[in-house]
Amino acid sequence: MTTSEDILANSTNEASLKRSMRRSAEIEMAIDEDPSRFRVMTGDRPTGRLHLGHYFGTLRNRVLLQQRGVDTWVLVADYQVITDRDGVGPIRERVLGLLADYLAVGLDPETTTIFNHSAIPGLNQLMLPFLSLVTESELHRNPTVKAELEATDGRAMSGLMLTYPVHQAADILFCKANLVPVGQDQLPHVEQTRLIAQRFDKRYGRVDPERPVFPRPDALLSQTPLLLGTDGQKMSKSRGNTIELGMSADETAKVLRKAKTDAERVITFDPVSRPEVANLLQLASLATGEAPQAIAESIGDKGAGALKALVTESLNAMLAPIRARRAELEADPGHLLGVLARGNERANAQAEETLTEVRTAMQMMY
CATH class of the missing domain: 3.40.50.620 (HUPs)
Structure with missing residues (x-):
């Protein structure tokens, strides 16, 4: 009440x-x-x-x-x-x-x-x-x-x-x-x-x-904007639904393959009705600078598999120099x-x- x-x-x-x-x-x-x-x-x-x-x-x-x-x-x-x-x-x-x-x-x-x-x-x-x-x-x-x-x-x-x-x-x-x-x-x-x-x-x-x-x-x-975890819930270290900065490209791809989407084949950016799909589009947008609506249109009716592949490629490309530098730094604790x-x-x-x-x-x- x-x-x-x-x-x-x-x-x-x-x-x-x-x-x-x-x-x-x-x-x-x-x-x-x-x-x-x-x-x-x-x-x-x-x-x-x-x-x-x-x-x-x-x-x-x-x-x-x-x-x-x-x-x-x-x-x-x-x-x-x-x-x-x-x-x-x-x-x-x-x-x-x-x-x-x-x-x-x-x-x-x-x-x-x-x-x-x-x-x-x-x-x-x-x-x-x-x-x-x-x-x-x-x-x-x-x-x-x-x-x-x-x-x-x-x-x-x-x-x-x-x-x-x-x-x-x-x-x-x-x-x-x-x-x-x-x-x-x-x-x-x-x-x-x-x-x-x-x-x-x-x-x-x-x-x-x-x-x-x-x-x-x-x-x-x-x-x-608020980003969801790969399970559609709040992104949290304790939930294990995150993509860590220190993950490898293969680990990132593995996590994203399990990301929650929906049964609709045509990809659209609709944060209210399709929050999980919209979240993946938002990740790709943040990684590339391209609008999530435009990314959705480019995928069209290719389905969730194509969306996950694009998100994986975009994030790994963005994170590659960060991960390379991070590996160098971790090797030198002094x-x-x-x-x-x-x-x-x-x-x-x-x-x-x-x-x-x-x-x-x-x-x-x-």
Whole structure:
């Protein structure tokens, strides 16, 4: 049953999304005018190999932002691996794999700062004052926390999972980022971060009267459509329905041969009535730059087999140079660790600078 509270919440969320979309469009134009005004903060949890959803949804955009001259910071969120699980798994292997993916797709460690949670104590120290600025009920209302609570089937939530939104705020604010690339489902995290920055300013004041200690970060909404996994469900590492960046061409072909389609022989782009077919067309479109409608017309009545063959060829051609570079990087873990060490050095310097401002504002400089 839909309640009046549900209707109000949906209306509020829709209005908030429209505002965020307008603001994102304004930011895109502002980046073209003066990219030096922005610092981007983004990242990933090293819980498994990155796949096409990551590439089209975030990685490719990070490289574009870097190329446009935006100061880009990318976090390997190793501490967040333990928010909702009993162990970290092969964490070192996964961190190195994540670094290989980052560099293979084109992130340049000379201009982009790549760092990891566990090496930046100053970042994590911000959790303490930030936790004093939020209530327990606010944390429980966060969509990520709510989803985790529903998924645990009565299992007690860890304190780290409950405070996950505050940790994300620390990730963003420690480096004074004012731009966070996100999908629609992540907008509440940016709003929580803005709220923490605002409350810190109100409660503790400023070191410089002309500016707050922390900026109010904006969300930069992704323009990439939601991609489904090969089984027609949400693309997810845990479902095994993804095409990983590190797969071989043969492995990619094998996965796509099993991709779900439908019984219609004529291929058309119809995301509502034919979501699985439309998803494959969308993948081919993202890989080639050709419109999905045009790809569908070129296949015509040749059926799902021809569609899968075209998608396989397109994706393998696009991924070939990335995979070749990735193989070189994985063979040299020393280089990858060196990249991370240099990024951590930059991040630690920024964290200490920010902590000095925080302590000064809180009158804790003894």
